[in-house]
Amino acid sequence: xxxxxxxxxxxxxLNSRAARIFKSWEALLLAVAIAxxxxxxxxxxxxLSAWNLSDATFNFTEKAMIAFAMALLIISGEIDLxxxxxxxxxxxxxxxxxxxxxxxxxxxxxxxxxxxLCGAFNGFFVTVLGLPSIVVTIGTMSLFRGIxxxxxxxxxxxxxPASFSWFGQGYIxxxxxxxxxxxxxxxxxxxxxxxxxxxxxxxxxxxxNPTGAMFSGIRVARVKFILFLLTxxxxxxxxxxxxxxxxxxxxxxxxxxxxxxxxxxxxxxxxILGGSGTIPGVVIAAFVMGxxxxxLGLLNVPGIVMSIFIGLLLIGVIALPRLWAMAAAxxxx
Amino acid sequence: MSRxxxxxxxxxxxxxxxxxxxxxxxxxxxIAPSNLANVFNDxxxxxxxxxxxxxVILTRCIDLxxxxxxxxxGMVVAMINVAMPGLPIPVILAVAVLLGAVxxxxxxxxxxxxxxxxxxxxxxxxxxxRGIIFLISDGKWVNSHEMSPAFTAFPRxxxxxxxxxxxxxxxxxxxxxxxxxxxxxxxxxxxVGGNPxxxxxxxxxxxxxxxWAFVVSGALAGLTxxxxxxxxxxxxxxxxxxxxxxxxxxxxxxGISIAGGIGSVGGAVLGAIFLGVVKxxxxxxxxxPFWQLAISGSAILIAVAxxxxxxxxxxxxxxxxxxxTQ
Numbered sequence: 252x253x254x255x256x257x258x259x260x261x262x263x264x265l266n267s268r269a270a271r272i273f274k275s276w277e278a279l280l281l282a283v284a285i286a287x288x289x290x291x292x293x294x295x296x297x298x299l300s301a302w303n304l305s306d307a308t309f310n311f312t313e314k315a316m317i318a319f320a321m322a323l324l325i326i327s328g329e330i331d332l333x334x335x336x337x338x339x340x341x342x343x344x345x346x347x348x349x350x351x352x353x354x355x356x357x358x359x360x361x362x363x364x365x366x367x368l369c370g371a372f373n374g375f376f377v378t379v380l381g382l383p384s385i386v387v388t389i390g391t392m393s394l395f396r397g398i399x400x401x402x403x404x405x406x407x408x409x410x411x412p413a414s415f416s417w418f419g420q421g422y423i424x425x426x427x428x429x430x431x432x433x434x435x436x437x438x439x440x441x442x443x444x445x446x447x448x449x450x451x452x453x454x455x456x457x458x459x460n461p462t463g464a465m466f467s468g469i470r471v472a473r474v475k476f477i478l479f480l481l482t483x484x485x486x487x488x489x490x491x492x493x494x495x496x497x498x499x500x501x502x503x504x505x506x507x508x509x510x511x512x513x514x515x516x517x518x519x520x521x522x523i524l525g526g527s528g529t530i531p532g533v534v535i536a537a538f539v540m541g542x543x544x545x546x547l548g549l550l551n552v553p554g555i556v557m558s559i560f561i562g563l564l565l566i567g568v569i570a571l572p573r574l575w576a577m578a579a580a581x582x583x584x
Numbered sequence: 585m586s587r588x589x590x591x592x593x594x595x596x597x598x599x600x601x602x603x604x605x606x607x608x609x610x611x612x613x614x615i616a617p618s619n620l621a622n623v624f625n626d627x628x629x630x631x632x633x634x635x636x637x638x639x640v641i642l643t644r645c646i647d648l649x650x651x652x653x654x655x656x657x658g659m660v661v662a663m664i665n666v667a668m669p670g671l672p673i674p675v676i677l678a679v680a681v682l683l684g685a686v687x688x689x690x691x692x693x694x695x696x697x698x699x700x701x702x703x704x705x706x707x708x709x710x711x712x713x714r715g716i717i718f719l720i721s722d723g724k725w726v727n728s729h730e731m732s733p734a735f736t737a738f739p740r741x742x743x744x745x746x747x748x749x750x751x752x753x754x755x756x757x758x759x760x761x762x763x764x765x766x767x768x769x770x771x772x773x774x775x776v777g778g779n780p781x782x783x784x785x786x787x788x789x790x791x792x793x794x795x796w797a798f799v800v801s802g803a804l805a806g807l808t809x810x811x812x813x814x815x816x817x818x819x820x821x822x823x824x825x826x827x828x829x830x831x832x833x834x835x836x837x838x839g840i841s842i843a844g845g846i847g848s849v850g851g852a853v854l855g856a857i858f859l860g861v862v863k864x865x866x867x868x869x870x871x872x873p874f875w876q877l878a879i880s881g882s883a884i885l886i887a888v889a890x891x892x893x894x895x896x897x898x899x900x901x902x903x904x905x906x907x908x909t910q
Contacts (some may be wrong), residue, residue, distance in 0.1 A: 252816070274726075313764075330703075358643075376885065376889070380889055380892070381892065382888050382889060382892055383842050383843065383888075385646070385842065386701065386832075386836055386842045386884065386888045387885065387888065389829060389832055389833075389884065390833075390885040390888065391881060391882030391885070392829065392881070393597045393829055393877050393878065393880050393881030393883075393884065394878055394881030394882055394885065395879075395881070396877060397874075397875070397876070397877030397878025397879070397881050398878050400874040400875075401872070401878055402879070404872065406875050408620055457862070502874075507711075508706055510710075510711060513704075513707065514708075516705075517704065519675050523703075524701060534664065542855040552876065553718065553723070555714065555715050555723075555821065556715055556718060556719065557715075558711040558712075558715050559711065559715030559716065559719075561709070561711060562707075562708040562709065562711035562712035562715065563712060565704060566694065566700065566704070566705060566708040566709070566712075567706060569700050570694065570697075570698050570700060573699070574698065582686075
């Protein structure tokens with residue numbers, strides 16, 4: 252936004268399909284994921300164990316569920332920083348319902364409904380009132396978690412029914428958890444939605460050129476509103492899983508998770524300014540982050556130090572390609 | 585007319601007055617001058633940080649790392665104080681401002697030279713700074729009995745009836761008032777935020793201006809880091825956790841447009857004071873402090889909705905692109 256108009260380099264012929272796949276961000280990311288996997292298995296003898304690896308997936312499954320919806324939202328040029336607070340509010344609502352004797356099905360419905368309602372609230376401010384999503388969701392980030400604090404104070408809800416623990420602690424078969432299954436299903440749904448449907452094309456169009464999208468007949472505001480609903484819904488799903496896994500609700504639940512979700516999306520190759528990105532990229536990014544945090548955990552690195560790595564990863568993945576491009580531009584005058 | 589009486593600031597000032605009157609109708613003691621001075625003193629760190637944040641937001645950026653910067657600087661100066669209790673306070677202040685400015689410069693360089701979106705940069709540095717606090721302190725606290733008496737006494741020292749902490753806020757307000765209205769840097773900040781393309785053609789380096797905005801914000805966060813740690817006489821990893829949102833809230837409530845270019849020193853100060861009054865009034869009117877977070881969240885939403893309404897009628901941008909209306 253700062254520089255004068257630039258001349259654009261137009262190649263004589265396009266790269267072949269194979270070369271494009273090979274040079275893609277996803278391929279690079281996959282190589283990084285494999286490298287981390289190999290390094291980890293040498294660094295700690297406990298890494299290569301089916302059960303340990305299964306436990307490691309909890310590091311990213313819940314965040315990745317939100318990251319898929321967030322990826323679409325960011326591709327369309329918006330952002331939602333309130334997802335962690337939606338988890339807190341949805342979890343609090345479930346805890347509150349529990350006090351009135353709700354069973355497992357009701358708890359799940361309430362969790363998801365609160366998520367969707369929070370998404371609708373964000374979507375209303377952004378699409379109907381036309382406010383910047385970053386400010387709106389910074390506001391709702393305080394508001395949603397604030398409501399949890401009003402309801403709970405420094406207390407906690409406990410005593411979720413045994414059947415409710417299935418979502419966060421259950422296993423489908425051997426080491427494969429319920430959350431893994433959800434992760435795969437949601438990844439496939441979002442992959443199809445973004446890459447194979449009109450809706451997905453509309454999301455890219457809006458992110459690249461909202462005015463152009465509007466003139467080609469896309470209902471920009473409606474698509475964005477749906478994306479906020481989906482992000483809210485996914486936060487609700489994550490709230491069900493997380494609450495079920497922890498077995499309790501505190502108002503400080505999932506604090507700072509929005510940062511990890513955004514990091515995951517950006518690491519997955521989604522342009523933070525909108526317009527490009529893929530679901531497979533986000534899937535690989537989820538594994539990269541899960542493997543990094545799990546490997547560091549096995550080496551007894553405390554959580555807050557891991558957050559340094561997450562922060563460096565976030566800045567590094569955006570900075571390195573730009574440094575690369577700058578160096579390349581210097582070489583070819 | 586509207587130039588003489590800024591509408592937004594007047595409305596906000598009126599809202600604060602109404603709030604004070606409502607509280608005083610039940611608790612007359614709240615508007616006693618000594619209590620108001622206390623409220624101001626308690627709000628001073630927020631005012632200082634909001635002014636730094638204002639400069640950053642005016643240039644179309646955002647700095648979410650201020651609270652982490654504050655905490656890291658606070659921890660560093662506290663540890664310096666423990667290691668060298670004899671070090672005079674001016675040196676400590678200089679170290680705090682310098683260290684904060686360096687951290688701001690890191691943000692600024694990434695935004696300026698690599699044109700990474702500011703929100704990504706500062707989300708990243710926010711966690712990195714917090715992590716570094718843990719690394720240098722080993723997760724331990726620096727408690728009041730380890731700090732030298734001079735170190736903790738400074739922000740409390742009274743000059744002309746007000747503590748140094750309050751004076752720090754007042755001096756910052758005056759300096760910013762002069763800087764924004766009377767210096768080339770101040771004017772270029774508005775130019776960069778208002779229309780970056782036009783700014784380029786008038787010879788302003790947009791990236792460099794954004795860089796210096798981050799340095800200013802960082803330096804103030806550093807200064808506040810020392811004042812915060814010495815005032816509460818404790819330093820640990822999580823001090824001022826989530827405070828960056830309160831700072832952004834103060835700016836948004838004060839009418840500083842997140843899209844850049846619109847805002848005033850008075851607005852930022854009033855926004856901070858509004859939040860300060862609410863925070864101090866809650867325990868007085870017997871509402872649980874747990875309401876604080878939800879109230880500031882609602883205040884942000886109301887303020888941003890209100891500001892965009894009032895901004896729309898003014899027609900500030902004549903050739904407003906269709907893109908911006910989306």
